Amino acid sequence: MSKSLFRLLTELSSRKTVSRITGAFAKSRWSRGFIPRFIKAYGIAAEEAEKAVHEYGTLNEFFTRRLKPGMRSVAMEPDTMVSPVDALITGIGYIQDGTLLNVKGQDYTVEELLNRSPRVVNYKNGFFFVLYLSPTDYHRIHSPVAGDIMEKEHVPGKVYPVNEFGLTQMRRVLSRNERLITYIQHELGEVAVVKVGALNVSSIQYVQPLPKRLARGEELAYFEFGSTVVLLAETGTFECLEGLSVGSRVRMGEALGRFNKKR
Template sequence: MAKRMMRLFTELSSRKWIAAMTGRFSHSSLSRHIIPMFAKAYHIPLHEAEKELSEYRTLNEFFTRRLKPGMRPIHSEPDMMISPVDSLITAMGPIDAGTILNVKGQNYTIAELLNHSPYMDKYKHGFFFVLYLSPTDYHRIHTPVAGRKLESEHIKGKVYPVNDFGMTHMKSVLSRNERLITYISHELGEVAVVKVGAMNVSSIKYVDEAAGEWNRGDDLAYFEFGSTVVLLTQTRTFEPLPQLAPGVSVKMGQPLGRFHRPTKASTKEPGVQ
């Protein structure tokens, strides 16, 4: 009964107009008064922030804060994919014939997640990470590879919560919520950076919509409240680090695994001779 009531409440509260109201308040000058309480409640490491707490004019400005130079060093090996965000790994693994398996007990298809994009077949046997950003985390999203933009797609949708309750008890949150997807080509393949909106997220924004090329770790986008990034790698081009697993926290710039150049044999579908 309690779970049914929570699902009903989540359905009712996961409306874009509620997110818009929250967004308007977080952009208002009135919201600056709750910044100290917000920072204390979520144990935000203020020594990392680019500015002093009193310099932020709105809650949104504080939430989307930049960090001081050097706070997130970028791993030096160029064939490594780095984490694009500070986050908790909530799921990871190989993509099984276009299906992401067992994300909080649910399966997701690449077709639904990528809105049936013409790029989706490139990821059918790739690798995925689901990276959850809590309100405590630094909320800017950086590029996991050096490369050029192939395409960007904004998919309208719901704003269900992406916390443990939402991901476990709401159906297909990652493919029903609003998403901003960036497809990036790099020297050893392609990646898709899927930025998933969530409850109280009024928008997901690019830092520079005109940008078409990035170095690893460049500023790509930001959430205006906590959310999730789903990171996909092209079929058989990537090997994750063995010490990574669901429940492990990572910082932006830390390595997630190594790319390798696909051979002709490895790009064939299973069973094809």
Template sequence: MAKKILRLMTELSSRKSISKIMGRFSHSRVSRYFIPMFIKTYQIPALEAEKDIHEYRSLNEFFTRKLKTGMRPIDDSEHSLTCPVDGLITAMGPISSGTILNVKGQNYTVKDLLHHSPHLELYKNGYVFVLYLSPTNYHRIHSPVTGTKVESEHIKGRVYPVNDFAMTHMPSVLSRNERLITYIKHTFGEIAVVKVGAMNVSSIKYSDSDVTAWDKGDDLAYFEFGSTVVLLTENGTFTPSSDLKTGDAVRMGQYLGRMHISDQSTPR
């Protein structure tokens, strides 16, 4: 019974109207008074922030903060795929015939996640990382490769939370929530950076919507409050680091594995 009640509450709270109310408050000048409490509650390393705490004009401005230069070293080896965010690996592994296996006990299809995009053929036997950002984390998203934008797609959807309960008990949250997908062409193929919205995320935004090329580690986008990034690599182009496993905390710029020319015949 308790799970049914929590599921109902989650369904109700996934309405965009409620999320927008929270978004308006987080942008307001009044919300800046909550920044110290927010830092204390979530044990945020505020000294990493680009500016002093009193300089942020709203809770949202603090939440989408940049970091001081050098806070996140970027692995710059030629073949490396680097982590786009600070977060927790909630799933990782090869994609099997278009199915992403065992994300908090659920399977997802690439077709649904990518909203039936023509790009989906490139990822049916690729590799996936699901990276969860809690309120504690730094919430900017950075390019994991050096490359150019092939396409960007914004998919309207719900704003279910992406916490453990929702991911475990709500069906297909990652494929039902709002998503902003960036397809990036790089030396060894293509990647898809899927930014998934969540409850109280009033929007997912590009840092600069006019930019069409990035160096590895460049600022790509940001969440207004916590969510998840799903990172997909093209079929046969990636070998993961043997040091990583589901449940590991990772940082932006960290080495995730080695990119290489495809060892599969990929339809284009």
């Protein structure tokens, strides 16, 4: 199948209806029998799950599983930003005059990513991470900092795939897809956690109840099937850990870098 034809089929299947149908099946008792096959197909570390495999009643329950206590450690230095997810880094770098450069060959503006929020100005020359979660990964999203939730926004949109094909062959999917944006104020500034929906993702959900103040590493939200988190730090506040680059794998709680006072 040619790339142009596959792109057309992807455009046609990017409606929320497709994801709702997929999500409805994943939440039905009929999906339970697919859990062992799902684990085998993606090499999932089922032994890390909070419950035994047979205790999950649906595929969605397994996919949004919590982990056993102690499966992830959180870097606790007070000036540290940690990874909110288990993921592959598919984009990383300084934001240049409001633009995230060369994310799989495409540029994105902070303005479009944050849906033209007045807070865009805070990130004009900040730092960004694009963190891709594959079906193999643990899909709960945690707070990268200790701080207060200042604002939340739900941005309706498409549900294009955010895998290699989607990011390279589709037009700026990270800013066209449905997004859930959370702004968290910490002692040395603010971060934006942009949760991006994807093909066959029926929803992005906040944990309930969602606290006003979050500890570093505390649960914030979760994906129902794989997707991407874009993490933004404000201008002049963040220095990335050496050695992190596109292609690096990170786990929830691992240090991504350190904050400094705003310049």
